[in-house]
Amino acid sequence: MSCCFTSIWLEGNIASGKTTCLEYFSKTSDIEVLTEPVSKWRNVQGCNPLGLMYQDPSRWGLTLQTYVQLTMLDRHVLPMSAPIRMMERSIYSAKYIFVENLYKSGKMPEVDFAVLSEWFEWIIKNIAIPVDLIVYLQTSPQTCYERLKQRCREEEKVIPLEYLESIHNLYEDWLIHHKSFEVPAPVLVIPADHDLKKMLHQYEENREKILMAHC
Numbered sequence: 001m002s003c004c005f006t007s008i009w010l011e012g013n014i015a016s017g018k019t020t021c022l023e024y025f026s027k028t029s030d031i032e033v034l035t036e037p038v039s040k041w042r043n044v045q046g047c048n049p050l051g052l053m054y055q056d057p058s059r060w061g062l063t064l065q066t067y068v069q070l071t072m073l074d075r076h077v078l079p080m081s082a083p084i085r086m087m088e089r090s091i092y093s094a095k096y097i098f099v100e101n102l103y104k105s106g107k108m109p110e111v112d113f114a115v116l117s118e119w120f121e122w123i124i125k126n127i128a129i130p131v132d133l134i135v136y137l138q139t140s141p142q143t144c145y146e147r148l149k150q151r152c153r154e155e156e157k158v159i160p161l162e163y164l165e166s167i168h169n170l171y172e173d174w175l176i177h178h179k180s181f182e183v184p185a186p187v188l189v190i191p192a193d194h195d196l197k198k199m200l201h202q203y204e205e206n207r208e209k210i211l212m213a214h215c
């Protein structure tokens with residue numbers, strides 16, 4: 001990252017509390033917050049690739065993940081409007097966690113995985129996607145399952161606990177155990193099973209580490 005700007009990615013399982021965390025930091029001056037473009041994934045020109053993927057992952061996984069890759073890249077290359085950017089997830093987690101999960105669980109055909117992989121490799125080789133710090137909200141799958149049910153997003157009603165366990169394991173292998181893919185920046189782990197009050201306290205405790213990520 002250039003000397004004046006800091007780029008932070010906020011990573012974590014589905015319904016781990018990323019948006020809530022971003023909402024908290026959005027109140028800080030000098031920080032711009034970029035949430036995930038989920039509304040686009042639910043509605044692209046009247047179609048709902050997220051919903052289609054959950055209904056039939058083998059058929060629609062490639063469609064959704066192609067669009068996720070595009071919309072994430074679009075976020076990454078947006079000119080920064082503040083010295084610090086906090087972005088919800090990244091093109092990396094879309095590939096290393098969600099595409100990987102579809103492929104490893106046998107729900108993405110090899111040819112779809114190969115095409116997405118070549119696209120991804122081309123993008124990260126040819127387009128600068130700077131990152132200074134990855135903040136990982138570490139939750140148990142059970143906590144996410146409860147929060148997911150409470151949030152009650154229509155498309156996600158079919159998600160079983162086992163799906164959240166797979167996503168959790170992929171995140172842990174990537175960011176904690178360093179067993180799968182290269183990690184492009186230092187990782188700050190924030191335990192995130194706690195109630196909202198304690199989470200806000202933890203965000204406050206970690207504020208300096210997060211905001212000084214580039215120094």
Ligand SMILES: Nc1ncnc2c1ncn2[C@@H]1O[C@H](COP(=O)(O)OP(=O)(O)O)[C@@H](O)[C@H]1O
Nearest residue numbers: 014015016017018019020147151194195196199
């Ligand atoms: N610490 C917390 N304790 C209990 N519920 C939470 C907590 N953080 C977030 N939630 C709730 O859980 C759901 C998912 O949170 P959200 O921030 O949308 O997660 P994500 O953006 O990671 O999917 C929301 O309904 C939110 O209000």
Ligand SMILES: Cc1cn([C@H]2C[C@H](O)[C@@H](COP(=O)(O)O)O2)c(=O)[nH]c1=O
Nearest residue numbers: 013014015036038068089094098099156
């Ligand atoms: C990045 C990414 C996300 N998804 C799905 C997973 C969830 O259903 C939503 C994102 O919601 P969250 O609460 O912010 O986790 O999108 C996906 O299927 N593929 C992806 O690459």
